[in-house]
Amino acid sequence: MxxxxxxxxxxxxxxxxxxxxxxxxxxxxxxxxxxxxxxxxxxxxxxxxxxxxxxxxxxxxxxxxxxxxxxxxxxEGTRFLPSDRYGRGVVHQWLFFEQYSHEPYVAVRRALVRYPERAAMATPERLAETLAGGNRALGVMETQLAKAPFIAGRSITVADIALFAYTQDAEYAGFDLGSYPAVTAWLDRVRADPGHVQLEWTPPEL
Ligand SMILES: N[C@@H](CCC(=O)N[C@@H](CS)C(=O)NCC(=O)O)C(=O)O
Missing domain, CATH: 3.40.30.10 (Glutaredoxin)
Structure with a gap:
């Protein structure tokens, strides 16, 4: 295993x-x-x-x-990765977007407001910078998700899993998801996909 x-x-x-x-x-x-x-x-x-x-x-x-x-x-070989070359390219595009344009703002802001040991780093400037960057990323997602049910197109892929992880906690990080109705509807779509579990879930001991 x-x-x-x-x-x-x-x-x-x-x-x-x-x-x-x-x-x-x-x-x-x-x-x-x-x-x-x-x-x-x-x-x-x-x-x-x-x-x-x-x-x-x-x-x-x-x-x-x-x-x-x-x-x-x-x-690899599952419904979460398209088999055609362009479809995979689009998934990779959103995975790189997640790491460079989303996670450094949404995840970092979440950590700044969540962990006491980060409090000293949560300066007004850093909070403003991560808020602006996160809103830019959420805006890009909103544009895409107004056109397609999932971030890379018609079906759920690993790009949705990657972007879901921190977007689902974006309100906690200080982002107003009410301004992003397509993103909010997409969060519910990912949650409705079979087998969904919460952040703290661990598998049963085997
Ligand atoms: N780009 C990495 C980022 C991983 C990352 O930053 N992990 C954090 C937890 S969210 C960590 O392990 N931090 C511990 C440390 O930096 O010592 C990934 O996507 O796996």
């Missing part, structure tokens, strides 16, 4: 758990907190020299890190 190392409070770690749940793929969850130094131990750095979760360990011990790389690996 595969193992996912990650923190139950992290949207990046939620992504592969959510996809595994929707695929009905059994896995073992190992809690590694990104907040207590567990990602910086020698043992963890030997598995991911970048010191971040999520981390996937295959049955034969091979390792894979970066949440969206893990999603693409897990989605």
């Amino acid at each position: 595969i193992t996912l190392y990650g923190s139950l409070d992290s949207g990046n770690c939620y992504k592969p758990r959510l996809l595994a749940a929707k695929l009905g793929l059994p896995f073992r969850h190992v809690e590694i907190s990104s907040r207590d130094g567990s990602t910086r131990t020698d043992a963890f750095l030997a598995r991911n020299p970048n010191g971040k979760v999520p981390l996937l360990e295959l049955e034969d011990g091979r390792l894979l890190w970066e949440s969206n790389a893990i999603l693409l690996y897990m989605a």
Whole structure:
């Protein structure tokens, strides 16, 4: 069985758990907190020299890190990844968008308002910058989702899983989702897709 190392409070770690749940793929969850130094131990750095979760360990011990790389690996041959070249290109486009234009604002703002140890970094300037960047990203999603039911087109893909993880908690991070009706309707569409689980979900012990 595969193992996912990650923190139950992290949207990046939620992504592969959510996809595994929707695929009905059994896995073992190992809690590694990104907040207590567990990602910086020698043992963890030997598995991911970048010191971040999520981390996937295959049955034969091979390792894979970066949440969206893990999603693409897990989605191979499933309904979450188109088989045609252009369709995959569009999915990759939105995965890169998530990492460069969405996560650095929406996820970072969530962390700034959520974690006491980040309070010193939550300056008015940083909060304003992440609010503006996050609203830019949500605006791009709104334009796309007014035209298509899912972010890469007609069907759910790993790009929806990647963008869902932090968008579903965007209100908590200080974003007004009332201004984004197409995004709000899309969140409900992703939730309605079979096998959906919440952020804190872990699989039953096998
Ligand atoms: N681009 C990475 C980001 C991963 C990331 O930032 N993980 C955070 C938790 S959300 C983490 O492990 N932080 C611990 C640290 O930096 O020490 C991904 O998508 O997997």
